[in-house]
Amino acid sequence: MKMTWHHPIIAAPMAGGVSTPALAAAVSNAGGLGFLAAGYKTADAMRAEIGALRKLTDAPFGMNLFVPGEDAVDEAALAAYAERMRKEAALYGVEPGRPVYDDDDWQGKLQVLRELSVPVVSFTFGCPSSEVVKQLQASGSTVVVTVTSRDEAVTAVEAGADALCVQGSEAGGHQAAFGNALPDREPQSLLELLREVREAADVPLIAAGGLMQGADVAAVLREGACAAQLGTAFLLCPESGTHAVHRAALTDGRYAATALTRAFTGRRARGLVNRFMREYPDAPAAYPQLHHLTRPIRKAGGDCGDGEALSLWAGQGYRLARALPASQLVEVLLREAAEAMPEAGGLPS
Numbered sequence: 001m002k003m004t005w006h007h008p009i010i011a012a013p014m015a016g017g018v019s020t021p022a023l024a025a026a027v028s029n030a031g032g033l034g035f036l037a038a039g040y041k042t043a044d045a046m047r048a049e050i051g052a053l054r055k056l057t058d059a060p061f062g063m064n065l066f067v068p069g070e071d072a073v074d075e076a077a078l079a080a081y082a083e084r085m086r087k088e089a090a091l092y093g094v095e096p097g098r099p100v101y102d103d104d105d106w107q108g109k110l111q112v113l114r115e116l117s118v119p120v121v122s123f124t125f126g127c128p129s130s131e132v133v134k135q136l137q138a139s140g141s142t143v144v145v146t147v148t149s150r151d152e153a154v155t156a157v158e159a160g161a162d163a164l165c166v167q168g169s170e171a172g173g174h175q176a177a178f179g180n181a182l183p184d185r186e187p188q189s190l191l192e193l194l195r196e197v198r199e200a201a202d203v204p205l206i207a208a209g210g211l212m213q214g215a216d217v218a219a220v221l222r223e224g225a226c227a228a229q230l231g232t233a234f235l236l237c238p239e240s241g242t243h244a245v246h247r248a249a250l251t252d253g254r255y256a257a258t259a260l261t262r263a264f265t266g267r268r269a270r271g272l273v274n275r276f277m278r279e280y281p282d283a284p285a286a287y288p289q290l291h292h293l294t295r296p297i298r299k300a301g302g303d304c305g306d307g308e309a310l311s312l313w314a315g316q317g318y319r320l321a322r323a324l325p326a327s328q329l330v331e332v333l334l335r336e337a338a339e340a341m342p343e344a345g346g347l348p349s
Contacts, residue, residue: 006031008221008337009330012208012231013064013122014173014313015039017241021049025056026239026326033120033227035062040291043108050116060119062144065110067126068103069287071181077284084280085293092300092309099289114139122146122165124176125267133160144206146176148187153197163204165229166190166197170210172232172315174269175260181285187260191223198224212317214336221341230333232315236323249274249307250318258318264298264311266290272318275308 009032013019016039024034036053038046046063053061078099085096113121114135121136122144133143137160145156146165153164155178167176168190175187188196190209197205207220208229217228235242235250249255255272262268263280267287271277283290301309322329 007330007334008227009217009333010206010227010229011035011234011326012229013037013062014231018235020239020241021053021056023234023237023239023326024053024061027330028057028059028061030327030330032330033060033062035064037064038109039064039066039104043105043112046109047112047116050118062120062122063113063118064122064124066104067123067128068106069125069180071179071285073181073286073289074284078286078289081284081290082293085297089297092297092304094296094300096297097292097295099286099293101289113141117141120144124174126178127156127159130159147197148175148177150196150200152178153201157201157203161203163206164197164201165206165208166194168193168209170316171208172258172270172318173313174267180267180287191219194220194223194225210315210317212320214333215340217333217337218340232318232321234326234329235314236321237326237329239326243302243310245302245305245307245310246312249312250314250321255312258314258316262290264290264294269311269313270315272312272314274312
């Protein structure tokens, strides 16, 4: 993959409304790569966001899709969890959602991407088929697959991926592992994983997971990454769609740590530890069923300003998030990275 944007800074795709066209455009216009997130949107809504972004920038940008899972679900455990959610929902005067499976409009979104020739298309939660990869490449897209292990990296390369996004355990939000129902394995830290994947995959690597400052960017570039992908670092930017309650929690001393949980969506994700996470440590591996089940509860919590019922996704370095305009944050990160690499004469071009 030839990096068609200027600087090795990528704003991670963050589903749920955080990755707005304004945020993506600001990062792309600053020479980085801005991303939109298709997760939880219809194909038509995704199309509209791409159109809105293209009115704000002529620079390259990316779009991220969730790969539908095929994991078996323990229906009895799911039913029991749904019953527990009735009491939780009653606290906020709402009914829980229906714990149903859906494929997140997978085929519709692929069709839109083939039509619109998005510069970079990345995938999370799995690896698309080689046919899908070839179709997107034929339409002019660079295809990136997010991986959390050496084996996943090999699978993605065999499918024809142009590049890999290597996600370490420090990352906020969902872990991108290909399987969800398998026994939980201890996730690897970013630098350890980056070294393993570098030895197994001869494609460009994008590093993701807990990167907050320019020194972090420099560290992953030294380990062979072509770019650093940051998500939590952009949560406090005014262009982001971060919910006001989530935004406040990031700087609230009551939230003193992050942890991995399945409580909100049925798939492991890292967020600020709150009441909901503490009270439901045994949530079943049922994604997206739990996402739909808890969605009304999370919305009601946000509407009434209660961060204890929200999925406050955040990486381990969340305390270092800066409330700067996105373009300024990119400039600061680049300056810090260059200062951290004097042996290379500054940041690689």
